[in-house]
Amino acid sequence: xxxxxxxxxxxxxxxxxxxxxxxxxxxxxxxxxxxxxxxxxxxxxxxxxxxxxxxxxxxxxxxxxxxxxxxxxxxxxxxxxxxxxxxxxxxxxxxxxxxxxxxxxxxxxxxxxxxxxxxxxxxxxxxxxxxxxxxxxxxxxxxxxxxxxxxxxxxxxxxxxxxxxxxxxxxxxxxxxxxxxxxxxxxxxxxxx
Numbered sequence: 783x784x785x786x787x788x789x790x791x792x793x794x795x796x797x798x799x800x801x802x803x804x805x806x807x808x809x810x811x812x813x814x815x816x817x818x819x820x821x822x823x824x825x826x827x828x829x830x831x832x833x834x835x836x837x838x839x840x841x842x843x844x845x846x847x848x849x850x851x852x853x854x855x856x857x858x859x860x861x862x863x864x865x866x867x868x869x870x871x872x873x874x875x876x877x878x879x880x881x882x883x884x885x886x887x888x889x890x891x892x893x894x895x896x897x898x899x900x901x902x903x904x905x906x907x908x909x910x911x912x913x914x915x916x917x918x919x920x921x922x923x924x925x926x927x928x929x930x931x932x933x934x935x936x937x938x939x940x941x942x943x944x945x946x947x948x949x950x951x952x953x954x955x956x957x958x959x960x961x962x963x964x965x966x967x968x969x970x971x972x973x974x975x
Contacts, residue, residue, distance in 0.1 A: 810871045820851075820854065826877070903940065941963075
């Protein structure tokens with residue numbers, strides 16, 4: 783993981799308070815992910831996956847008892863491989879959310895020549911907040927932490943893939959000035975024998 787953004791170094795700011803989008807405020811501390819956070823992060827990831835399953839119109843989302851550890855290891859590997867970062871939010875020394883992001887440099891490939899300019903983008907892979915703590919500014923604080931990290935690494939844009947049916951998440955990102963750019967469409971098909 784790269785350097786910790788100055789805004790989130792513990793010596794400078796122990797507690798963040800955000801109340802822009804909610805009526806309740808939770809004091810929290812944002813810090814880099816540590817290996818000791820693994821089990822809690824897996825539980826949060828499982829909660830997020832269960833939520834995704836309720837939004838999945840074609841039933842593709844996997845929700846099994848063994849979901850989580852391997853997937854989180856994959857996100858951790860992506861952080862190492864792609865100059866990324868993971869930050870966690872704590873309230874009363876309990877982790878209540880985390881954000882994971884990586885940096886992708888897109889070069890002048892055939893695809894990009896027809897679709898976009900070369901760029902250095904921060905991609906948010908996960909933004910997870912414990913359901914009991916949603917609406918209290920934690921998502922905003924985590925989004926700000928990863929954005930600060932991406933800016934410190936020279937990124938010029940942030941990207942996030944959001945399920946079309948995740949209305950609450952799309953509204954959250956819209957409040958933070960994200961706009962729709964690409965639309966992925968799909969249909970479930972089966973082979974007729």
